[in-house]
Amino acid sequence: MSERKTLAVIVPFLNEEENLPLLYERLCKAMDGQPEDLLMIFVDDGSRDGSARWVAEKARQDARVQLLRLSRNFGHQIAITAGMDAVDADAVVIIDADLQDPPEVIPQLLAKWREGFEVVYAVRSSRAGETWLKKFLAASFYRVFHRMANVDVPMDAGDFRLIDRKVVSSLRDVRELHRFVRGLTCWVGFRQGAVFYERAARHAGTTKYPVWKSAKLAWDALTSFSGAPLRMMTWLGVLVSLGGGLLVIRLVIGKLFGHVEAVPGWTSQVTLILLLGGIQLLCTGLLGQYVSRLFEESKKRPLYFITERVGKRWPAP
Ligand code: UDP
Ligand code: MG
Numbered sequence: 001m002s003e004r005k006t007l008a009v010i011v012p013f014l015n016e017e018e019n020l021p022l023l024y025e026r027l028c029k030a031m032d033g034q035p036e037d038l039l040m041i042f043v044d045d046g047s048r049d050g051s052a053r054w055v056a057e058k059a060r061q062d063a064r065v066q067l068l069r070l071s072r073n074f075g076h077q078i079a080i081t082a083g084m085d086a087v088d089a090d091a092v093v094i095i096d097a098d099l100q101d102p103p104e105v106i107p108q109l110l111a112k113w114r115e116g117f118e119v120v121y122a123v124r125s126s127r128a129g130e131t132w133l134k135k136f137l138a139a140s141f142y143r144v145f146h147r148m149a150n151v152d153v154p155m156d157a158g159d160f161r162l163i164d165r166k167v168v169s170s171l172r173d174v175r176e177l178h179r180f181v182r183g184l185t186c187w188v189g190f191r192q193g194a195v196f197y198e199r200a201a202r203h204a205g206t207t208k209y210p211v212w213k214s215a216k217l218a219w220d221a222l223t224s225f226s227g228a229p230l231r232m233m234t235w236l237g238v239l240v241s242l243g244g245g246l247l248v249i250r251l252v253i254g255k256l257f258g259h260v261e262a263v264p265g266w267t268s269q270v271t272l273i274l275l276l277g278g279i280q281l282l283c284t285g286l287l288g289q290y291v292s293r294l295f296e297e298s299k300k301r302p303l304y305f306i307t308e309r310v311g312k313r314w315p316a317p
Helices: 020-031 051-061 076-086 103-114 132-148 165-172 181-187 211-225 228-256 266-298
Strands: 006-013 037-044 065-070 091-094 119-127 157-164 192-199 306-310
Touching (some): 006 020, 006 076, 006 103, 020 037, 020 051, 037 076, 051 065, 051 306, 065 076, 076 091, 076 157, 076 165, 076 181, 091 103, 103 119, 103 192, 132 211, 157 165, 157 181, 165 181, 211 228, 228 266
Parallel strands (some): 006 037, 006 091, 037 065, 119 192
Antiparallel strands (some): 091 157, 119 157
16 A cells, blocks of 8 residues: 655634635545545634634544644744644645635645645736735735845745645744745745646635735845845945035036035025935834844744644644
């Protein structure tokens, strides 16, 4: 008898009680007939509704289900990390709980994995049910990140992806606090492939990623993968100094050729002072952001705490 491989599906969730039962059903159905054994690890990221209760109940009935409860809301990226730390499977798939990532795509991810790809990301060819602002910001972010970061992150791929055991174990060694899992899975290398899918609208409930939270993730992504904003500060400094230099030359030449400086000039002075003051504050602030990242990382706190684990014990890493 050949050893069957295992696939662990990691579902990070925050208040998704209306979505979890359907997700569970569709996951089981999608994996029906696949040669891999299915495990489902639901990571509760500090939910306050009945979702954790529902998963705990399921975990008692179905040995393939496990509930991992974090001690509070640590954020989506950390919840994914907790899931990856908790299970030893041949491959994992990360999927959102709101059914925006259709579980029916998983067999395609698996097929690509069997071909030998070690990271298979699901790239959204369309996104339904999201505001134009979010779509616009997401599209701009992927393009800016692509240009600035020193990793080649595929555009328009979310966290929905399959990751091979080798890659998961490499990711376990990366303990940075401000994590951008999408970036990290590319940064570690290995053989990467993609499948395309249509992103559905949320099945029920509201987004847990309002624009400000998405902006924070984007900022975390940029600052943890790229020093480009710091370099841009330098260039801004060079540009302003050049402008200043040209102005000085013009003034000196004017003076030498007897041009009498008009006394008013108040508007231009105030404009320059405000402009330069603004640029300086902006740059100091940006520098501060990197310093505060350093400060937070240097504390080396654990990424999360687990308060409860329900379900059959699986092989741990
Ligand atoms: N989520 C989480 N912790 C958070 C925010 C979100 O675990 O602090 C989960 C959420 O329940 C969902 C997934 O992360 O399963 C993606 O969130 P959401 O669908 O709200 O984001 P969107 O798809 O709108 O960007
Ligand atoms: Mg969603």
